[in-house]
Amino acid sequence: MRVKVLIVEDSKASREYIAAMVEAVEGVEVVVTSSGFEALKLLPRHRFELIITDINMPDINGLELINFVKKNPNYRDVPLFVITTEGREQDRDRGLALGAAEYLVKPFVPGSLEALLRRYLKLP
Amino acid sequence: MNPGSKALAEFVAEATEILDALARDLLVLDERRGQEADPDLVNGIFRAAHSLKGLSGLFGQERISRLAHGTEDLLDRLRLGKLLLDGAVLDALIEALDAFQALLGEAARGTETEVLSGRVDAMAARLASLGAPTEVSEDDPLDRLELEAQVRSVFTEYEEHRLRENVRRGVALWRVRAAFDLSDFDKGLAELNARLKPMGEVISTLPSAQPGGSHGIAFDLIFGGQVDSAALEAGLEGTPAELSPLGVRPAVDVVTPALVRAAQPAVTVRQGAGKSSAAGAGSEKAPPASRPRADTGAGSELGPRESGRDTRGGGKATGAPGTAASSDAADTTAATSRKRREDSSDAPTRDAPDVSAEPRRADAESSSPTKRSGGRKRSSRTPAATPSEEQQPLLPHLSSDGAAQGAVDWPTSVSEGVAHLDVSDPGAPASPGAPEPHESIVPTEPSPAPLVAYLQGAAKASPKGLSVAPSPPAAGPGSAPAPSVGSPSAQTSDTSLRSLTQTVRVDIGRLDGLINMVGELLLIKANLQRLAESARQDGAVALSKLFGQELARETRGLERKLEALQEGLLEARMVPVGQVFDKLARLVRRITREAGKEIEFVISGGEVELDKLIVEELSDPLMHLIRNAIDHGVESPDARLAAGKSRRAVVSLRAEQKGNHVVIEVSDDGAGIDEVRVREVAITRGLITFAQAQEMTRRELLNLIFQPGFSTARSVSELSGRGVGLDVVKNNLGNLSGIIDVWSERGKGTSFHLTLPVTLAIIRALLVGVSGRTYAVPLNSVLEIISVQPRDIRTVERREVLDVRGQTLPFVRLARMFALPDRPVSRYFVVVVGLAQERLGIAVDELHGQQDIVTKPLGGRLQSIRGISGATDLGNRRTVLVLDVAALLEEGMATERRRA
Amino acid sequence: MSRFSELLDDFFYRPDEDVTGLHDFAAGSDGVRAIAPEEVPEEYLAFRLESECYAVPIRGVREISKVPPLTEIPRAEPQLLGVMNLRGELLPVYDIKVRLRLAERPPLVAGPDAPPPPRHARILVLRTQTGPAGVWVDGVVGVVKLKPSMLEAPPPGMRTGDKDCVVGMGRRGPTLYILLDAEQALAP
Known part of the structure; x- marks a missing residue:
């Protein structure tokens, strides 16, 4: 059975790009959404093994999403990766402080993401 | 299409969308020059630059990424209040936008010119060096806010800044809690936001971590209210929102007189820990009592909070380098916060009442907003937060020459502008929720049509604006060489406004309609299939009359549906002509400044729809006409005054649908075209004979300006400039099956009418x-x-x-x-x-x-x-x-x- | 211009100057060909116009089409025979015989009065700087490989028409191919 990864990112191009990279890892199924609100709706409907989220988004920010996930007994064990861009270390640090497991800096290096995915999803 | 070019097309499409949004928002900022910028707007622009940076980095567009980085950085400083939005900053942002468009153009063509690269470097350097920092207060007002560190830790830096600004200004802060059904909470939240916005600023929307039952979810909105509690409650009536105030402790042991004046308003809190503050708040009509708060209490309360923040700080310090360290730190934080959560168990509502209300510290004048039930908006504000901080964003250059600058920049609003400066009324700056505070400055006619008034462009203002531009004519194809006003080269050097993408955004409703039609077509297909099948089975048997009727009916249905589908598809190609109008409005400002004119640019009919293809092709001819109108059609302010006209000229751009056609009019109230001179020029150039000229009507004479060979550089000045490349404009329109017509009256103005088909597809x-x-x-x-x-x-x-x-x-x-x-x-x-x-x-x-x-x-x-x-x-x-x-x-x- | 630079100017090449003699001179004396270690042949598409055999580099040929019904364009330049519809794409079709002085006037091949096209006639779809263009040929001969050593400059007598359409000659066995510069041949 394939494991599900949720990607929350409002920029379409970034979203597609990350999705493509994650999908390239065998045994992974990707669910994408462009907003924090949608992510909140998706959480109870799927069993995600990993969440990758942007910080700066229009409705609720990524930090709030992380906090929500980490404080909710149903999801708190799901590892979270934060997407940041160079120069926004503040947001990244806050994300990590709230319980995000890793951060990805745009632009990404595909190999490194794959290694992280394998580690956190416990894939061979 | 190979994968590379597909990716490039995707990049260009999304970057174009981002730049369009950026342009729209910048235009709004530009129109409201001199007023305090709406933080939402600045944040939106920041987000656009941020997205552009991420996007271009992703696609290896190094130059765009570099410029976006500089722009984002500048905007970040702006939105975090570390920088003032003055004219120079705004000009730089607008120029950066131009540069982005030129860069994207090159990216789309797969080229990279030195000129533009040089411009990017210059721009980036300029953006980095721009702007005067705002005064930084040593005291962080946020430390005085009674808000759990846990909640604060979820704020982005920007949200934190907005919260800080609200505290500093003495805005009453509320926690608005609302629970919704999980399936449609976004609708509920949108409605709640719509209610809240006019009453203040929604600083943050926090999903409550408490599991809200199996199908529910609760949110905490941190809200800075500009109205008193009664009005707030009334405004939220019928929503599931529960209100509780967030307390603010007074500024600690006053250090400077400024801080004394910046005293915080009291926040009222109902006594006792009632079951739900919202239930109480809902019924509360009388001004609540505020009680003084012991300083010792403040001190002791500070303790745990500070320690909480320290933990977070620790996580920050060790968290960055490696995963292990960071998750450790995170665990600590999580543990701390979980504990805090448990402490404050069911909700902030209990927490909040414990936080006692603040006494008015310094002057009775700035008493709690909640005590002023029904007060006018302005008076309900605290009149005296730190004056320097309050005033500067309002009109940036407050030095004496700055005031002069203001007067030059906004010629019609000198009195208002100065009034703002002198009276130093902090109630005046527009804050996000304040309804229409701009009217006092921009004399906009109340009209249902979108109306853009441009107040820029006094000749004397330009040297200042230009002096900051580091990109001389070297700026290259992307920008007009500023000083050569009216020269033919200036005509051709504007960036094309054509968009670089073939994408059309289609309303989902329209798409659904199309899908439905396809569904119906499939039904008809099934019916026809069935008929064909029965005809095949019957073989040689003569087909019944009934069969023929049925076949005819289905065929008619097919025809109707196909027509509807075709119509629907055509509609999907339609875009509002306003898309191109908006881009033009942005250019007008620059052209006006270069030409040293004073112009009010009026737009209407932007909602009229045309085929995407036509709208795209329209931008260049329209730009040409508008440029002509500003450069040559409109007189200088002095000449206008001498002619008994208002200083400020009006250039307007209107669209109107007339049956199968759309008529677009570009008009000015300038000097008009002298048809006698047109006739002389036309005869001199051999376009018409003297005898022909004798027979021509005035209209025919005027239309000679579209003849190729009519205009030369010299005739520009001879004829108040009409005719520069107008044959090109006419040809462009001809390619769209459109025609152009001109009307002009000497001394009164000129107007061009463009008649275009609605679609070509x-x-x-x-x-x-x-x-x-x-x-x-x-x-x-x-x-x-x-x-x-x-x-x-x-x-x-x-x-x-x-x-x-x-x-x-x-x-x-x-x-x-x-x-x-x-x-x-x-x-x-x-x-x-x-x-x-x-x-x-x-x-x-x-x-x-x-x-x-x-x-x-x-x-x-x-x-x-x-x-x-x-x-x-x-x-x-x-x-x-x-x-x-x-x-x-x-x-x-x-x-x-x-x-x- | 100073006297000196006038003198100097005489030494500069002008694009419109006839330098055939120089080429011949250079080809005979220089020995550049001799040092070329290995000859890479280039492929040409050979075709017939009237009784002559012409060729163009095959990389400039997008495809070869039978002659579809052509639609004449009113008031167009005479060498534009008309437009053809190639799988939905609209392509102009040109005559180059007049430019090559092979015919007095373009053939009547488009419009309601045109006779059916000859059996061997084809349209070559060429890639040009201003987009794809069709060229009417009387027949396609085939693909020939020509090594640089098989190429020679056109004889001065071949310099026909107002444009330099002929760039050289290719000799392979008994056959002589006239090498065309398609861009020039189609230039307005």
Whole structure:
């Protein structure tokens, strides 16, 4: 059975790009959404093994999403990766402080993401 | 398309969307120059730059990424209040936008010019060095806010800044909690936000971590209220929102007098820990009591909070380098916060009442907003937060020369502008929720049509604006060389406003409609299949009459649905012409400044829809016309005053739908065109003979300015500039099957009318036969068809005319016009075509009926063919040429003029 | 211009200057060909116009099409025979015989009065700087490989028409191919 990864990112191009990279890892199924609100709706409907989220988004920010996930007994064990861009270390640090497991800096290096995915999803 | 170019196309499409949004928001900021910027707007612009940075980095667009980085950085400082939005900053942002557009253009073409790279470097350096920092207060007002560190830790830096600003200004802060059904909470939240926005600023929306039952979810909105509690409660009536105030402790042991004045308003709290503050708050009508708070209490409360923040700080310090360290730190934080959560168990509502209300510290004047029930908006504000911080964003240059600058920049609003400065009324700055605070500055006519008033552009203002520009003419193809106003080179050097993407954004409703139609078509297909099947099975048996009827019915249904589908698809291609108007509005500011004019730019009819293709192709001709109007049509302010006109000229751009066509008007109230001079120039250049000139009407004379060869650089100054490249404009429009017409009155102004078809993609055409050939005539320009005998054709002064209901109609035989072998016929069909006021009868041999055609342009090597706008395939591999009615009309008229 | 630079100017090449003699001179004396270690042949598409055999580099040929019904374009330049519809794409079709002085006037091949096209006639779809263009040929001969050593400059007598359409000659066995510059041949 394939494991599900949720990607929350409002920029379409970034979203597609990350999705493509994650999908390239065998045994992974990707669910994408462009907003924090949608992510909140998706959480109870799927069993995600990993969440990758942007910080700066229009409705609720990524930090709030992380906090929500980490404080909710149903999801708190799901590892979270934060997407940041160079120069926004503040947001990244806050994300990590709230319980995000890793951060990805745009632009990404595909190999490194794959290694992280394998580690956190416990894939061979 | 290979994967690379597909990715590039995607990049260009999304970058274009981002830049469009950026341009729209910058335009709003630009229109409200001199007022305090709406934080939401600045944040939106920041987000756009941020997205652009991420996007371009992702696609390896290094130059865009670099510039976006600089822009984002500048905007980050702006939105975090570390920088003031003054004129120079705004100009720089607008120039950066131009540079982005030029860069994206090069990216789309796969080129990279040195010139532009140099410009990017210069821009980036300039952005980095820009701006005066705001005064930084040592005291962080956030430390005085009674908000759990846990909650604060979820804020982004920006949200934190907004919260800080609200505390500093003494805005009453609330926690608005609302629970919704999980399935449609976004609707509920949107409604709640819509209610809250007019009453203040929604600083953050926090999903409550408490599991809200199996199907529910709760949110905490941190809200800075500009209205008192009663109004707030009234405003939220009917929503599931529960209100609780967030307390703010007074500034600790006053250090400076400024801080004394910046005292915080009291936040009222109901006594006791009632079950739900919202239940109470809902019923609360009387001004609540506030009670003084012991300083010791404040001190002791500070303790745990501070320690909480320290933990977070620790996580921050060790968390960055490695995962292990960071998760450790995170665990600590999580543990701490979990504990805090448990402590404050069910909700902030219990927490909040414990936080006691704040006493007014310094002056009674700034008493709690909640005590002023029903007070006017302005008076309900605290009048005296730190003055320097309050005033600066309002009008940036407060030094004496800065005030002069303000007066120059906003010529019509000098008095208001100065009033703002002197009175230093902190209630005046627009804050996000304040309704329409701009009216006092921008004298906008109340009108349902979108109206953009431009207040920029006094000649004296430009040196300042230009002095900061590091990009001299070197700026290259992307920008107009600023000082060469009116030179022909300035005409051509503007960045094209054409968008770089072929994407059309389609309303989801429209798409759904199309999908539904396809569904119905599938049904019909199934029915037809069934009929075909039964016909096959019946074999030789004669088919029943019933069968025939059924088949006919299904076929009719198919036809109707296909028509609807076609119409729907055409609609999906339609975009509001406002898309291009917005881009033009941005340019107007720059051109105005360069030209040293004062201009009010008025736009209307932006909602009128045209085919995406046409809208795209329109931008260049419109830009040309507007540039002409500003550079040459409109007089200098002094000349206007001398002529008894207002200093400020009006240039307007209007669109209006008229049947199958859209008419776009570009007009000014400038000096107008001198037709006597037009006539002289036309005769001098040999465009017309003296005898012809004698016979021409005023309108015909004016229209000579569209003749190729009419305008030269010299005639620009001779003729108040009309005619610079207008033949090009006319040609561009001709390619869109549109025509242009000019009207002008000396001393009163000039206006150009562009008449365009609504779409070019699929058109209904009349098929006509001439000398055995078939041509298609777009039906939207066909007025009527008349049948005439050869003897009905009269010759007047060697040209052929027809009398139609008492009017003389110019008339051409298509066979002769196209030099086709003449075939004797007993009667002609005359297709009367018309655009705007022009009419022409075109004689053909036969009519072959109407058909919907998809026109293909004669691209590449065939572009210069006159009189043919494209070709279409009628099936059976027959290619039929589509007549360019506008060109034929023009040709017919020209023939007439020549013969005259 | 100073006297000196006038003198100097005489030494500069002008694009419109006849330098055939120089080429011949260079070809005979220089020995550049001799040092070329290995000859890479280039492929040409050979075709017939009237009784002559012409060739163009095959990389400039997009495809070869039978002659579809052509639609004449009124008032177009005479060498534009008409437009054809190739799988939905609209392509102009040109005559180059007049430019090459092989015919007095373009053939009547488009419009209702045109006779059916000869059996061997084809349209070559060429890639040009201004987009794809069709060229009417009387027949396609085939693909020939020509090594640089088989190429020679056109004889001065071949310099026909107002444009330099002929760029050289290719000799392979008994056959002589006239090498065309398609861009020039189609130039307006």
